[in-house]
Amino acid sequence: MIEQHTIALAGNPNTGKSTLFNLLTGLKQHTGNWAGKTVDMKAGYFSHKDRKYEIVDLPGTYSLYSNSADEELARNYIIFEKPEITIVVLDATSLERNMNLALQVLEMTGRVIVVMNLMDEADKRGILINEKILMRRLGVPVIKISSRNRTGVDMLLDTIDRMITGEISTEPVTVVYDEETEKKIILLEEKAENIFQGRLPARWVALRLLDGDQRLIEEIEKRFAGRLEDGFAGRASVSTIGRSV
Amino acid sequence: MGMAKTISLADGEKGDRIRISKLHIEGVMRRRLLDLGFVPGRIVEVLRKSPLGDPIAFRVSQTCIALRKEESGQIEGELVDS
Ligand SMILES: Nc1nc2c(ncn2[C@@H]2O[C@H](COP(=O)(O)OP(=O)(O)O)[C@@H](O)[C@H]2O)c(=O)[nH]1
Ligand SMILES: [Mg+2]
Numbered sequence A: 001m002i003e004q005h006t007i008a009l010a011g012n013p014n015t016g017k018s019t020l021f022n023l024l025t026g027l028k029q030h031t032g033n034w035a036g037k038t039v040d041m042k043a044g045y046f047s048h049k050d051r052k053y054e055i056v057d058l059p060g061t062y063s064l065y066s067n068s069a070d071e072e073l074a075r076n077y078i079i080f081e082k083p084e085i086t087i088v089v090l091d092a093t094s095l096e097r098n099m100n101l102a103l104q105v106l107e108m109t110g111r112v113i114v115v116m117n118l119m120d121e122a123d124k125r126g127i128l129i130n131e132k133i134l135m136r137r138l139g140v141p142v143i144k145i146s147s148r149n150r151t152g153v154d155m156l157l158d159t160i161d162r163m164i165t166g167e168i169s170t171e172p173v174t175v176v177y178d179e180e181t182e183k184k185i186i187l188l189e190e191k192a193e194n195i196f197q198g199r200l201p202a203r204w205v206a207l208r209l210l211d212g213d214q215r216l217i218e219e220i221e222k223r224f225a226g227r228l229e230d231g232f233a234g235r236a237s238v239s240t241i242g243r244s245v
Numbered sequence B: 001m002g003m004a005k006t007i008s009l010a011d012g013e014k015g016d017r018i019r020i021s022k023l024h025i026e027g028v029m030r031r032r033l034l035d036l037g038f039v040p041g042r043i044v045e046v047l048r049k050s051p052l053g054d055p056i057a058f059r060v061s062q063t064c065i066a067l068r069k070e071e072s073g074q075i076e077g078e079l080v081d082s
Helices: A017-025 A069-081 A095-108 A119-124 A131-138 A153-164 A179-196 A202-210 A214-223 A234-243 B027-036
Strands: A004-011 A029-033 A040-048 A051-057 A085-091 A112-117 A142-144 B006-008 B017-023 B043-049 B056-060 B063-067 B075-080
Touching: A004 A017, A004 A069, A004 A095, A017 A029, A017 A040, A017 A051, A017 A085, A017 A112, A017 A153, A040 A153, A051 A153, A069 A095, A069 A214, A085 A095, A085 A153, A095 A112, A095 A202, A112 A119, A112 A131, A112 A153, A131 A142, A142 A153, A179 A202, A202 A214, B017 B027
Parallel strands: A004 A051, A004 A085, A085 A112, A112 A142
Antiparallel strands: A029 A040, A040 A051, B006 B075, B017 B043, B017 B075, B043 B056, B056 B063
16 A cells, blocks of 8 residues: 555634635545544645655634634644644734744644745735744745645645655644743653653643643543553543643 | 833723733633733734723734633733834
């Protein structure tokens, strides 16, 4: 069987995710009901340079943390299904609003490409975007495109390809919190790392525990039931490490 | 220049521009409000108020977002001269 690489599209509502998804996949798509949720999510397929890709159009959200069905689905997909690349689609005319989600995704995975979509509209409004500075600050590729005019898409495909081959490696920015929070993060991160051994991003788990994200704890217990390392019955450990700080 | 007037977002009138200073709310709801753009330092504008004052629509970072009074009443800010 030929290897198929996985890509997820994340972003705020109305940033052109579905337009880009349709552009990449054409008619090769299907709608699925995922994990018993009522939220629809589309998967589609395309090939580039002899490589096959499955791409998933995640629900558009402003956040991945407030636990609506849409947000949980998008979050669970990125954290548990681990797409090889997550493309965060931003509206180039509204970066102040859009950057929040980009930073949330960068806390979950470093395998990210940031796409500035609606560049045609940004150009029209005289909005200048220095993607090189953004790239340096975020530590991941930033590509300007217009899904409507189909510009920049070749550059995006080329970047996807070079990320898969390992030619491009990323160094995602770490959001640093105040001193007290950082101390707690370090404590929890170490415990989370021991429990999950690379299967979940430890710093992110630590942040979610500090936030008291009960829904995430339940999801982890469900997915890792009985499969956590010796001595750590998942149930006891995950719910108690949060309390021990 | 006088002192800026501090009000709750729920008391804003149509057309008011308010610079958010504090959210008196914790947990998931606080998170949601921050993610919607109700962040300290940011200026929001009151777009529409329904007759009973609930909900109120605000312009936040170029997007219109409506909040119930129990949410907007927990957000404090300073009126900005326009
Ligand atoms: N001007 C412009 N409009 C776009 C572009 N991409 C998408 N749109 C429009 O933006 C709207 C939202 O697009 P959609 O793909 O549904 O966004 P989604 O909610 O992120 O899936 C639609 O009216 C699209 O035609 C673009 O690159 N330029
Ligand atoms: Mg869509």
